[in-house]
Amino acid sequence: MKLYDSFRAPNPRRVRWFLAEKGDHKVEIVNLDVFKGEHRNESFLAKAGLPNVPALEIDDQTTITESVAICRYLESLYPEPNMFGRDAREQAVFEMWLRRVEMMLATPLMLAVRHSHPALAALETQVPAIAESNLAGGTRAIKVFDRRLRDSEFIAGDRISMADIVAATAIDFSRMAKFAIPEEMVAARRWYEAMLARPAAAAGVKAEA
Numbered sequence: 001m002k003l004y005d006s007f008r009a010p011n012p013r014r015v016r017w018f019l020a021e022k023g024d025h026k027v028e029i030v031n032l033d034v035f036k037g038e039h040r041n042e043s044f045l046a047k048a049g050l051p052n053v054p055a056l057e058i059d060d061q062t063t064i065t066e067s068v069a070i071c072r073y074l075e076s077l078y079p080e081p082n083m084f085g086r087d088a089r090e091q092a093v094f095e096m097w098l099r100r101v102e103m104m105l106a107t108p109l110m111l112a113v114r115h116s117h118p119a120l121a122a123l124e125t126q127v128p129a130i131a132e133s134n135l136a137g138g139t140r141a142i143k144v145f146d147r148r149l150r151d152s153e154f155i156a157g158d159r160i161s162m163a164d165i166v167a168a169t170a171i172d173f174s175r176m177a178k179f180a181i182p183e184e185m186v187a188a189r190r191w192y193e194a195m196l197a198r199p200a201a202a203a204g205v206k207a208e209a
Helices: 010-022 040-046 066-079 088-114 117-121 129-151 163-178 186-196 199-203
Strands: 002-005 026-031 053-059 062-064
Touching: 002 010, 002 040, 010 066, 010 088, 010 163, 010 199, 040 053, 040 062, 040 117, 053 066, 062 066, 066 163, 088 163, 129 163, 129 186, 163 186
Parallel strands: 002 026
Antiparallel strands: 002 053, 053 062
């Protein structure tokens, strides 16, 4: 298998962190420079269908895009530690929190970065109002997860799940838009610090802002 990656992009970080938690590195990493348009060349589009990273090439006929879909496939190959739920009830709860994280937190924060960071002006027609609105949305969402984390060590349950990885990588990426968890949200800050302290976190976050 080959994982088409881009070290600067937010969504590939989810897959790298997920793989690191699994402790299995049987996936070849192919880095694409999106600023040079390497994700738009004909050979990549023939595999992936869209100029999106990450993309997991399974064989000559099948390439999967979308980070969560890729991680679901990898979970089927490497089931432990489990990060999508073990039974029907747990899978539904984990999926509920993953969807909340994706829609309420990760997407707004990524849009805020895309529409505010100077380096991304080459890739995006930036609209400052979009950045401002989405930063406000991300702050509102953090309040929801802070309430949850007052009673739970992790977002979806009693152990790390894909919801935690998606949330933590989004918050790390949003530093590029000068976003930070407010001081008063103690539970969310505790959770985030614990996530960054995990050995696997180095695969999914970047040191530079």
